[in-house]
Amino acid sequence: MMASTGDALSHEVLHNGSLSPEEQKQFMEALxxxxxxxxxxDKADQEKxxxxxxxxxxxxxKRKAQKETxxxxxxxxxxxxxxxxxxxxLEDKILDLEKHNxxxxxxLKECEKILENKKAEYASLQKKSKINVDVPEKKVVFTGVEKEESRENCQNTECMFTITQRPSFPLKGGQALITFEEEEVAGKILKQAKCPVKVENKRMDVKPSRVSLEPSVKFEVHLNVSKRKIGFSxxxxxxxxxxxxxxxxxxxxxxxxxxxxxxxxxxxxxxGTGQIVFLNTGVAENLVLKKKYNVDxxxxxxxSICPYFEYQLKKFQTFCGVSKRTVLLSGIEDVQEEEDQQDLLEIHFQKPSNHGGEVENIKYLSRGRNAEAFFTEDAREPETYSE
Structure with missing residues (x-):
C-alpha cells in the first residue's frame, strides 16, 4: 500500500513539473x-x-528444565x-559388632586366665610326676659273630626301662625336715608332744610329726622302635x-x-600325617636323623620326620612311703635369718640331752616360702626345690 502511494506521488510530481531538476533528484533519493x-x-517485523x-x-x-531440576x-x-x-x-551394626568384640x-581374657591357671596346675603336676632316670653304664665284650636273625626278628629294636618316681613331700614356710642317722633318735623325737628350743634367751615350742610321703608309682616301659618304618607330619x-x-x-x-x-x-x-614303610632296614634310621624331608x-x-615306635606300660604299681628317719618340725618362728635358724635347729637336735643324735640332713624354710622335698628309695638325703 505504501509503495503504490509513493509511486503515484512521484509520478504526479514529475508530471506537473513543479520541481526543478535538482529538487526532483533529491525527491527521488528520498523516495x-x-x-x-x-x-x-518489514525485516525488523519478521525478526521480531x-x-x-x-x-x-x-x-x-525453561519450564521443562525447571521441572527436571x-x-x-x-x-x-x-x-x-x-x-x-x-x-x-551401618553405625548401629558397627556399635553392635564393637560390643560383641x-x-x-x-x-578371651577369662579363657587366657583359665588357661594360665591350667598351665600352672599342669606344670605342678608334671613337676610331681617328672622322672629323671640315669641309665647305668654296662660293659660289653665282643664274643663273635652270630648268625643273622630272620627278617621278622631284626626289623625292630626292643628295649625295656623301669621307672620309679621319687617320693616327695611339700615343705611349707615355718617348717623344717630333719633326717637322723638312726631310726631310734627319730622315734624318741616323735614321742614328744613338743620340743622346747631356746633361741636368744627365748623358748620356742616346736611340734614334731611323722613324714607321710605323697603317693609314688613304679612301672616298666617296653619300647619297640621300627627299623623299616618312619612317621611323618x-x-x-x-x-x-x-x-x-x-x-x-x-x-x-x-x-x-x-x-x-x-x-x-x-x-x-x-x-597331614602318615607312615612310610621301607623294604630294607637302615633307610628309616638314617632319615630319622635328618628330621626334615623335601617332598616334590x-x-x-x-x-617333619620322626621314628615310628610302639610302647607298653607294664607292672604299674603305686605305693605310699613313710620316712622312718626323717621328722617334720612345725610351728617354727622366724627369730633369725633362715640359714642361722637352720644351724640353730641342727645344733639343738644333735644334743643327746635334747633326745637328739647325729643329724644327716636338715632343711628349714622361713615363713612365706614353699618347696618340694624329694626322697630316695631308702629315705636318705631329701632334696629341696624352691618354687
Missing part, C-alpha cells in the same frame, strides 16, 4: 531511502516475530534420606589323596635324598 526503510521495517517464537520456545524449555532435587533428597538411613543402620575380648593335601600318596612314595624312593625302596605308604589327608608335590613341601 529510494523511504523504500529502504520500509524494507528494513521470529524472536517472539524463539522466546516462547525458550520459556517452554525439581525432579532431580526431589530424587536427590530421597536418596540422601535413604543414605542417612543406611548410614545409621568387647564381649569376646573379655571372654606337616604334609598338607596339596594334591588329591591318591596323587599325594604317589608323590610321597616317589620322593621317599630317591636315594639322592637318603630314601630307598618303599614297601607301603599310609597317608591321612585330614591330619605340586610345590616343594618340607615335612
Amino acid at each position: 529510494e531511502e523511504l523504500e529502504q526503510w520500509k524494507r528494513k521495517t 516475530s521470529r524472536l517472539l517464537l524463539e522466546k516462547l520456545d525458550s520459556e517452554e524449555t 525439581l525432579d532431580l532435587m526431589e530424587l536427590h533428597k530421597k536418596r540422601m534420606e535413604a543414605s542417612q538411613q543406611m548410614k545409621k543402620g 568387647r564381649a569376646l575380648e573379655d571372654r 606337616n604334609a598338607p593335601p596339596v594334591l588329591p589323596e591318591e596323587r599325594m600318596r604317589d608323590r610321597l612314595e616317589a620322593s621317599f624312593s630317591k636315594p639322592s635324598q637318603g630314601g630307598g625302596e618303599v614297601e607301603e605308604v599310609v597317608y591321612n589327608k585330614d591330619t 608335590a605340586s610345590r616343594e613341601v618340607v615335612i
Whole structure:
C-alpha cells in the first residue's frame, strides 16, 4: 500500500513539473531511502516475530528444565534420606559388632586366665610326676659273630626301662625336715608332744610329726622302635589323596635324598600325617636323623620326620612311703635369718640331752616360702626345690 502511494506521488510530481531538476533528484533519493526503510521495517517485523517464537520456545524449555531440576532435587533428597538411613543402620551394626568384640575380648581374657591357671596346675603336676632316670653304664665284650636273625626278628629294636618316681613331700614356710642317722633318735623325737628350743634367751615350742610321703608309682616301659618304618607330619593335601600318596612314595624312593625302596605308604589327608614303610632296614634310621624331608608335590613341601615306635606300660604299681628317719618340725618362728635358724635347729637336735643324735640332713624354710622335698628309695638325703 505504501509503495503504490509513493509511486503515484512521484509520478504526479514529475508530471506537473513543479520541481526543478535538482529538487526532483533529491525527491527521488528520498523516495529510494523511504523504500529502504520500509524494507528494513518489514525485516525488523519478521525478526521480531521470529524472536517472539524463539522466546516462547525458550520459556517452554525453561519450564521443562525447571521441572527436571525439581525432579532431580526431589530424587536427590530421597536418596540422601535413604543414605542417612543406611548410614545409621551401618553405625548401629558397627556399635553392635564393637560390643560383641568387647564381649569376646573379655571372654578371651577369662579363657587366657583359665588357661594360665591350667598351665600352672599342669606344670605342678608334671613337676610331681617328672622322672629323671640315669641309665647305668654296662660293659660289653665282643664274643663273635652270630648268625643273622630272620627278617621278622631284626626289623625292630626292643628295649625295656623301669621307672620309679621319687617320693616327695611339700615343705611349707615355718617348717623344717630333719633326717637322723638312726631310726631310734627319730622315734624318741616323735614321742614328744613338743620340743622346747631356746633361741636368744627365748623358748620356742616346736611340734614334731611323722613324714607321710605323697603317693609314688613304679612301672616298666617296653619300647619297640621300627627299623623299616618312619612317621611323618606337616604334609598338607596339596594334591588329591591318591596323587599325594604317589608323590610321597616317589620322593621317599630317591636315594639322592637318603630314601630307598618303599614297601607301603599310609597317608591321612585330614591330619597331614602318615607312615612310610621301607623294604630294607637302615633307610628309616638314617632319615630319622635328618628330621626334615623335601617332598616334590605340586610345590616343594618340607615335612617333619620322626621314628615310628610302639610302647607298653607294664607292672604299674603305686605305693605310699613313710620316712622312718626323717621328722617334720612345725610351728617354727622366724627369730633369725633362715640359714642361722637352720644351724640353730641342727645344733639343738644333735644334743643327746635334747633326745637328739647325729643329724644327716636338715632343711628349714622361713615363713612365706614353699618347696618340694624329694626322697630316695631308702629315705636318705631329701632334696629341696624352691618354687
